[in-house]
Amino acid sequence: MIMIVLKDLCKIYNKGQVNEVAALSGINLQIRENEVLCLKGSSGSGKSTLLAIMGCVFPPTSGVAEVGGKKLSRLPDRFLTLHRRGLIGFIFQQFNILPQLTVLDNVMVPLMVLGYPPVARRKKALAILKRLGVSHRADFPASQVSGGELQRVAIARALVNNPAIILADEPTAHLDHKLSLSFLDFMMELKEEGKTIILTSHDPLVADHVCVDRIVEMADGRIISSCS
Amino acid sequence: MSLGFQKQLNILDYGLASLWRRKTKNICVIIVFSLVIFLLSSFQFLTGALTSVAEKTLRFAPEITVQRMVAGRQEQIPLAYVAKLQNIFGIRGVEPRIWGYHFSTVTGANITVLGLTSFDKRLEKSLLVGRLPRFGQAGEVVLGQGVVRDLNLQNRRKFALFRPDLSQKTFTVVAEFKPESELLTADIMLMSMADGRDFFNMSSDFATDLVVQVANPAEIENIARKIGQILADTRVVTRPQIQKTYSLVFGWRSGFGSVCLLTSLAAFIILAWDKASGMTPEEKREIGILKLLGWQTSDVLAVRFYEGFAVSVLALVLGCTLGYVHIAFFEGVLFRPLMFGWSVLTPNLQLSPEIHLTDVLLVTCFSVLPYLVATVIPAWRAASVPPDSAMR
Ligand SMILES: Nc1ncnc2c1ncn2[C@@H]1O[C@H](COP(=O)(O)OP(=O)(O)O)[C@@H](O)[C@H]1O
């Protein structure tokens, strides 16, 4: 089954203004369910922008984007959000953990708007923290947790509502070799559970890892090569 | 429990927790905010209480007063005028009055001396502690609280004052006006007509003015006009006119005060606006992250709304309570000079503010609403763009 379909996709930032940027142009890509895809390319090549469209953060300027069977073009923000929160888990380069909250509260944030009562969301969040081996940090303020642990918290938060698609933007950029490897091993685990995973990275360690099914290379907002 | 309701509870939970995390800052905001509301509500309650005191007391004012004017000044009125009014249809009674001012050089007291008319009998129950002077008992008086203080009577019931010819007249206190009515009765010394004439050395063919009682209150203005036609050298004053004058005085004063308060409130709002609209990068980032994690724009706004609501309602309750205590138990000390500046004897009256819904609504409109707008609008601006900036 195809999870994501992109056809003649273009994204132009600040269209019609002096600071107009064509970040993506003529992107054609299909991603199967349970596929692990690595987006490669130099900085500014459009990886993050492509990931944002696949993650239903904003619709493309033109072309077709179909994620989880739904066409995103011209969908209002409200429906993008609704679609996003049940389908997609994000892992960010700088983790994007809210530093003023505790680790547990951070993981519970996605569950709050899904209408989970306090006891249920606590139970769910603790279970996923335990799986990632950071449940002993649950009541720590997020600002007092080490980088490696913080990424586990970020992964826990991405997984807590059990999304079908995981999107990770430069997930290993702030990790050392050992932590990067253990992250990729965990992605393997998730792949075995049936998740669809898209990673962006210019780290060869990621591209060469066994979990990766396909590498797509980008430059100047276009796909220049694709190999399995 | 429905999903939507649980979601709102969760958002409320998040909002209150984030308030609590920034408790020092928020407590400061609440303190400043309460102070502003305290001033505004004190003022509102004080004006209300004073107006109701004045209205209650003025209810006993004569319906029509007839004064004789000579060369633009008030002169004694001949008692013969009473007969001329008797025939006007609708008049229930006409009575001469004796009143005037007495300045005691000894004590420095400025006293309004009133001769008792049959009309004043209505006073007895509601405004007095004690009884009215009896007919034929020379020297019995009722004193306002200010006079009691100025003559330094304490518990003495007998005192003497000088007549215009410097002979002495002795008085016995048989009652005092209740402190609640002090705004209007503070400087009054009420005595029998005969005592009044005696005290002022007035001829028995004259009175200070005439009071007219009317059968139908709706006819007051009509009858006043007729009196003016019959007695060409008089000025006719009606109770509604007096009431209007009082409410104008209060209205002007409270209007002036309100302008001052609104100015300070405006300053506060600008401050709040500045604080809220200058959202820090961290706050913007938080909004972006919440949105990326599936929060709708409306959910983010609800967080800010609950925060603003909690802060402003807390400040409202605190400020209004303090305002009430200030007026009811501390007699509005802070506003004394403003409200009583026109009175010669500083009245020392007890006020019992009634809480009117309109007062509270007014205070709410000028405090809670602007604060909510100032917290929600900037968040709305930050939340209504795609959250991709938080991804970088
Ligand atoms: N919000 C934005 N507004 C304007 N230009 C942007 C924005 N985000 C990204 N860009 C531009 O789009 C291009 C692609 O950026 P990005 O997708 O972040 O690339 P990558 O993740 O591969 O580094 C860059 O030229 C970048 O400057």
Ligand SMILES: [Mg+2]
């Ligand atoms: Mg990027």
